[in-house]
Amino acid sequence: MANNILDKISGAISIGIAGHVRPDGDCVGSCMAMFLYLGKRYPEAKIDVYLEMVPEVFHYIKGIDSVHTSYETDKQYDVFIALDCGDLERLGDAGTLYVNAKHTINIDHHISNTKFADVNYVLPDASSTCETLYTIFEQEEIDKHIAAALYTGIVHDTGVFKHSNTSAQTMKIAGDLLSHDIPFSKIIDESFYQKTYVQNQLLGRCLTESILVLDGKCIVSTISQKTMEFYGARPKDIDGIIDQLRVTKGVEVALLLHETGTQQYKVSMRSNNQVDVSKIAVYYGGGGHVKAAGVTMQGTAYDVINNITKMIYQQLQELS
Ligand code: 5GP
Ligand code: MN
Numbered sequence: 335m336a337n338n339i340l341d342k343i344s345g346a347i348s349i350g351i352a353g354h355v356r357p358d359g360d361c362v363g364s365c366m367a368m369f370l371y372l373g374k375r376y377p378e379a380k381i382d383v384y385l386e387m388v389p390e391v392f393h394y395i396k397g398i399d400s401v402h403t404s405y406e407t408d409k410q411y412d413v414f415i416a417l418d419c420g421d422l423e424r425l426g427d428a429g430t431l432y433v434n435a436k437h438t439i440n441i442d443h444h445i446s447n448t449k450f451a452d453v454n455y456v457l458p459d460a461s462s463t464c465e466t467l468y469t470i471f472e473q474e475e476i477d478k479h480i481a482a483a484l485y486t487g488i489v490h491d492t493g494v495f496k497h498s499n500t501s502a503q504t505m506k507i508a509g510d511l512l513s514h515d516i517p518f519s520k521i522i523d524e525s526f527y528q529k530t531y532v533q534n535q536l537l538g539r540c541l542t543e544s545i546l547v548l549d550g551k552c553i554v555s556t557i558s559q560k561t562m563e564f565y566g567a568r569p570k571d572i573d574g575i576i577d578q579l580r581v582t583k584g585v586e587v588a589l590l591l592h593e594t595g596t597q598q599y600k601v602s603m604r605s606n607n608q609v610d611v612s613k614i615a616v617y618y619g620g621g622g623h624v625k626a627a628g629v630t631m632q633g634t635a636y637d638v639i640n641n642i643t644k645m646i647y648q649q650l651q652e653l654s
Contacts, residue, residue, distance in 0.1 A: 339455045339470050342437045346412035352384040352428035354419045356569055359490025364417040364463040366395045367483035374475050384428045389570050391525040396479035411435040418463040420444035420621040446612055446621035461499040462491035468507050481514035489522055533571045540575050547643055550584045556591040556635050580604040587646050591635055599638050603627045608653050614645045
């Protein structure tokens with residue numbers, strides 16, 4: 335199976351690549367690794383990468399300056415590849431380019447993936463889309479630059495090899511990537527751990543204002559638009575806060591609500607044990623993994639928290 339995934343690409347003159355809205359490390363890493371890899375394998379093809387925005391922490395990835403952040407929607411690609419997207423909606427504005435393309439490919443690792451392309455390659459057991467790509471790429475084509483991009487995605491989606499999606503296979507692949515002499519400490523420090531002053535301020539505020547519900551089994555924090563404006567923060571500045579909420583002692587599920595519009599919240603969910611947060615996210619129109627999922631919901635923060643915690647409670651009851 336894996337070897338046939340890129341068959342549709344041979345002979346393609348134009349190839350488009352895109353990841354999901356609010357791109358994270360795995361999204362950026364997988365899109366750039368694919369861009370660099372296809373550039374080597376098919377030097378005659380015109381390849382474009384689209385991302386809504388490029389967080390500056392990924393500046394070290396080769397080719398990152400050529401990413402398109404605006405979309406010429408009348409373009410028709412021979413092949414369009416969606417990476418790290420559980421469903422078509424996740425492509426955001428790149429969705430139009432995807433729909434217009436002659437052939438489509440979807441490569442991902444989300445259990446909730448809706449298999450929306452002509453060719454779908456989804457490995458729900460893989461830590462990341464970057465790990466999935468490693469199983470497709472011809473080994474001899476992987477160079478230092480491709481290795482650094484793939485390593486970035488694996489590091490970010492595993493929380494530096496600590497989340498439960500980290501497998502022996504993940505570590506073997508990461509080990510092989512290290513053999514390409516990549517600056518792994520620098521990648522981890524600068525793209526993952528380093529926080530700006532504003533990011534630290536927001537983190538502190540979310541922790542201070544968090545509340546425990548469901549007998550201490552669920553922790554919830556909310557960030558309003560007003561707070562974001564006060565700190566001059568962008569959505570990317572929230573990344574990582576949910577992980578700190580999750581490691582609160584006794585907590586089974588962590589929820590972070592980010593107000594994105596009037597009565598609209600982007601909800602991040604993380605589970606420590608048996609609660610399946612992907613089920614809850616999918617129920618409300620989102621998606622993700624068993625232990626990390628997200629969804630955008632309408633209503634007041636109270637409504638959103640009420641609806642989600644009710645489902646968490648049900649799952650906890652079924653498990654006990
Ligand atoms: P995060 O909470 O970090 O935004 O997302 C956690 C996981 O859930 C990621 O794997 C992400 O791709 C997925 N996810 C987050 N929001 C959505 C959403 O609105 N729709 C879908 N399908 N997946 C989401
Ligand atoms: Mn991912």
